[in-house]
Amino acid sequence: MRVQNHHRQLPEIERGAHFIVTIDGRQYEAFAGETIAAVLMANGRFPSQPANDLPGLAGFFCGIGICYGCQVLVNGRLQRACTTRVEPQMIISTQIVKEEE
């Protein structure tokens, strides 16, 4: 959920341009400056990733780029969801499965 109410300790902000990104085949509204993890949190939560043999996909945890648990495929490349900012037309997949050999 995006913060709606405004408290003087957490000053109001005006979000900038918004656009659509695709995550796991679904379209989400996103605002410039948001991270992939923030877009997911704004719409629920970072999903669980399928049990597989790929290491390092334990899910969103540290939120500051240390643990690499939230890596997702962004246009085919592994990126940390917590530090990577969304861009228009991004195709993102959280459900990374090892391909059959």
Next chain:
Amino acid sequence: MKRIAIVGAGPAGLQAAIAAAQNGVEVTLIDGNTQPGGQYYRQPPANFRPQAPSKHQEKAAALIARLDHDRINYLSQTRVLSISADGRKMWLHRGHDLWEFEATAVILATGAYDRPAAFPGWTLPGVMSVGAAQTAIKGQRVLPGKKILLAGTGPLLLAAGANLVWGGAEVAFVLEASNFTDHITSKNWSALWGQWPRLREGANYLLALRKAGAVYRTGWSVIKALGTAEEGVTGAVIAPLDGQWQPLIEKAEKVECDTICIGYGFIPETALGRLAGAAHGYQNELGGWVPQRDPFLQTSVSGLYAVGDGAGIGGAVLSELEGRLAGTAASLAQDGEHKPEFKRKLKPQIKGLEKERKFQKLYSQLFTPQPGMHSWAQEDTVICRCENVNRAAIESAVVLGAQTINEVKGLTRAGMGSCQGRLCSHLVAGQIARLTGKLHADCGLSSIRPPINPLALADVTGRGPTIEEGGES
């Protein structure tokens, strides 16, 4: 011309950069984030326009504005993947580019991250670090959940809880594991004297939480997260702890929540210093393994300095003082030597650190994690998230004779994944200590090798990025 590289643009790194530039040297400030400020001075994205910045944001902006200096070159979104044994040469990575960078001196201001605890269910979606919640709310203006439980130790719990309340979340519980008021004694209480702004800040957070109906308890923790992989967290089991942080199971309670944020103090980020071969020692009160430093904050490697939380947890104020001192000292040093006249010049700065260190010491006495936290994990509880290694596997390794983090790593792969043991080293050591009776300090440190962070092979070979394209070649 002298060129000083500073790694990390948080409070310590910012001050180091400003001080070094003022002293006439060329500065390259390297930071992994999109914007400078680190965690403490985290800025909302430039695309978010704050309507009325808070005092803290104004302070951060004023400090960051000082980076706009002829002699400061600031590199954002740049990771340091390796450092040479003399501490002067580093390998940097940004986007798809990988390059070598040489400096006459390097100041490490790498900061720290939340210390996790491993308990059943801590890998469920909805369990995250307190820092993750802080970043979401302060940096991104999103709520990590609707009904939140915070557990851990230290004042950040209160700050994060208050911010979540101000952002509109329901904070059900704030569980401080330490019965910290018990640790204030006739010997150490005087360090609190003069800390009024800090005490007032803490009281404000607590007041905001109480007003919002949050339950605040000391000497309690979460010991189990309830829920499923599909649904995520649906609740928690919480329990009072004894002085060693062993839970009193008979007094445990089941509570409802959809999000659990945990942070049992902080772990200094020391990978680069260790890779350069700087001597490190175990100091529980500073967050674990920290570099040994001279009065100028130089490590055992000449020309390599370490400052701020990455050199021992002490908070933002101490970090800034250390950054300024090391930035000045590194600029004045000649061939790695600090001449006596510089020692005189820097004396006031060194003295300024002393009062702050006194507070740091008290803080660590109040909020030091206790070994009982390693009893919360059950046999099938994951200890190493990256490589999916559970407690039973670590116990088998210990039964086979493993006595150190490295030996457990060799037998189980714990610590060999994407985070390179940053999250689990402490947890693995805790399990070894629990099983063998050894001290945490005697469980060793995991050896560190470049690259210290994951790197796409395509960036090394320069063969371009994507996985799909890889299939065609």
